[in-house]
Amino acid sequence: MSDDNFIEKDTSATDAADEQNRQQRHKLRQQKLQQQVQQGIDKATAEKGLLLVITGNGKGKSTSGFGTVARAVGHGLTAAVVQFIKGSWECGERNLLAQHQVEFAVMATGFTWDTQDKAADIAAAEKVWQRAEQMLADPAIDLVLLDELTYMVSYHYIELERIVCALQNRPAAQHVVITGRSCHRTLVEMADTVSEVQVVKHAFDAGIKAQRGLDW
Missing domain, CATH: 3.40.50.300 (P-loop containing nucleotide triphosphate hydrolases)
Structure with missing residues (x-):
């Protein structure tokens, strides 16, 4: 196997790891946002004519x-x-x-x-x-x-x-x-x-x- 093949495999593995990290960061951001939204919903309990x-x-x-x-x-x-x-x-x-x-x-x-x-x-x-x-x-x-x-x-x-x-x-x-x-x-x-x-x-x-x- 040539050096080029090793480089290609290594690059693919790095790209996959980077994508996984991006997905994980996105998930954490959305979970934090979800928590903030839910806190707002939980606090909004009053009902009245607006x-x-x-x-x-x-x-x-x-x-x-x-x-x-x-x-x-x-x-x-x-x-x-x-x-x-x-x-x-x-x-x-x-x-x-x-x-x-x-x-x-x-x-x-x-x-x-x-x-x-x-x-x-x-x-x-x-x-x-x-x-x-x-x-x-x-x-x-x-x-x-x-x-x-x-x-x-x-x-x-x-x-x-x-x-x-x-x-x-x-x-x-x-x-x-x-x-x-x-x-x-x-x-x-x-x-x-x-x-x-x-x-x-x-x-x-x-x-x-x-x-x-x-x-x-």
């Missing part, structure tokens, strides 16, 4: 909120949705979820730059917020999505104190999801979970129009 805020300038806030509604409905929970600002558009989520007994209260005035009528917008916001207050007081509703609510605060259409009061006095087990840009710091501080969606790029900026089934 307030989630999904804010930021990026696309996907309402999509995330509706995804949470769909998840709740999939688990047999009762959900309701209040839509501000974009309610004049056809809504694919509403088309689907309404078939699963999800109640929608829709402001239905569309974007404020289209209505150009502040008084009418405030009246519409007040009407739909009254229904939202009823939902937030109803223990039979497990989850309420307040889609684009943040604008109602920013534009001073609905008093922040009324929103805070309704959230604080809702049934203890009821979950609420708030979406929209520039969420007021009071709501952020109240929330149990806050996610900020940031824009990296958007097709609209490249001249591509909003498309049915993807954007609305």
Whole structure:
């Protein structure tokens, strides 16, 4: 047998040993991670109705909120949705979820730059917020999505104190999801979970129009 054959066998044995060591190190890391995760799970024993805020300038806030509604409905929970600002558009989520007994209260005035009528917008916001207050007081509703609510605060259409009061006095087990840009710091501080969606790029900026089934 030549020296080359001995070298090849020795290299193969070294490679196998190195691979075994890598696998062992990986296993130890994953075991440590598993232990840390389990410790977190063991500590998380409390149950309560959660307030989630999904804010930021990026696309996907309402999509995330509706995804949470769909998840709740999939688990047999009762959900309701209040839509501000974009309610004049056809809504694919509403088309689907309404078939699963999800109640929608829709402001239905569309974007404020289209209505150009502040008084009418405030009246519409007040009407739909009254229904939202009823939902937030109803223990039979497990989850309420307040889609684009943040604008109602920013534009001073609905008093922040009324929103805070309704959230604080809702049934203890009821979950609420708030979406929209520039969420007021009071709501952020109240929330149990806050996610900020940031824009990296958007097709609209490249001249591509909003498309049915993807954007609305």
